[in-house]
Amino acid sequence: MAFQESDAHLVALIDRVAGRDEAAFKALYDQCASKLYGLAMRVVGNREWAEDVLQEAFLNIWRAAEDYRAHLSPPMAWMGLIVRSRALDFLRRRSAERAHMTQELDEVLEATLEGDSPDPMDTTLASQQAWALHKCLTQLEMQQREVVSLAYLRDLSHSELAQQLRLPLGTVKTWIRRGLEQLRLCMGRFA
Numbered sequence: 001m002a003f004q005e006s007d008a009h010l011v012a013l014i015d016r017v018a019g020r021d022e023a024a025f026k027a028l029y030d031q032c033a034s035k036l037y038g039l040a041m042r043v044v045g046n047r048e049w050a051e052d053v054l055q056e057a058f059l060n061i062w063r064a065a066e067d068y069r070a071h072l073s074p075p076m077a078w079m080g081l082i083v084r085s086r087a088l089d090f091l092r093r094r095s096a097e098r099a100h101m102t103q104e105l106d107e108v109l110e111a112t113l114e115g116d117s118p119d120p121m122d123t124t125l126a127s128q129q130a131w132a133l134h135k136c137l138t139q140l141e142m143q144q145r146e147v148v149s150l151a152y153l154r155d156l157s158h159s160e161l162a163q164q165l166r167l168p169l170g171t172v173k174t175w176i177r178r179g180l181e182q183l184r185l186c187m188g189r190f191a
Contacts, residue, residue, distance in 0.1 A: 018068070060086060
């Protein structure tokens with residue numbers, strides 16, 4: 001019963017945040033920041049990075065509050081998904097920065113190895129498909145995009161996703177099924 005009351009309270013705060021109520025946003029932050037910080041820490045593994053992720057996630061919560069639908073997921077699961085998404089984005093950016101720093105070494109190594117480059121037509125086709133996939137992914141609802149991305153990038157089963165995101169298995173399966181269907185239709189338009 002207390003859990004449902006807590007959820008109802010958080011839903012009410014999110015509704016007020018959707019109306020740009022700064023006091024509700026502060027209250028939401030005060031009640032949820034420590035748990036969401038813990039999640040960010042688990043994903044990025046560094047205190048400063050987790051603080052950056054948490055700040056970015058709460059900015060996203062502020063912007064996306066009007067899109068929240070209580071019937072789709074509990075409020076902490078929704079906010080947790082935002083934190084996880086921002087944390088994964090942060091790690092990708094860090095990885096890209098490291099890749100940029102090693103580019104010079106890669107160029108030296110590339111010059112010493114035999115050229116085994118792919119056919120330019122294959123490269124162009126792959127680039128077009130990647131662009132189309134990116135465009136189609138951005139058209140999915142945030143929850144669907146995150147669940148589909150986690151399922152395929154981390155190769156997680158439906159039950160592993162449900163456990164990790166603390167969502168009902170049926171919800172995860174529905175989001176994945178709907179997301180893949182929308183991707184299939186969208187990618188068909190680019191074919």
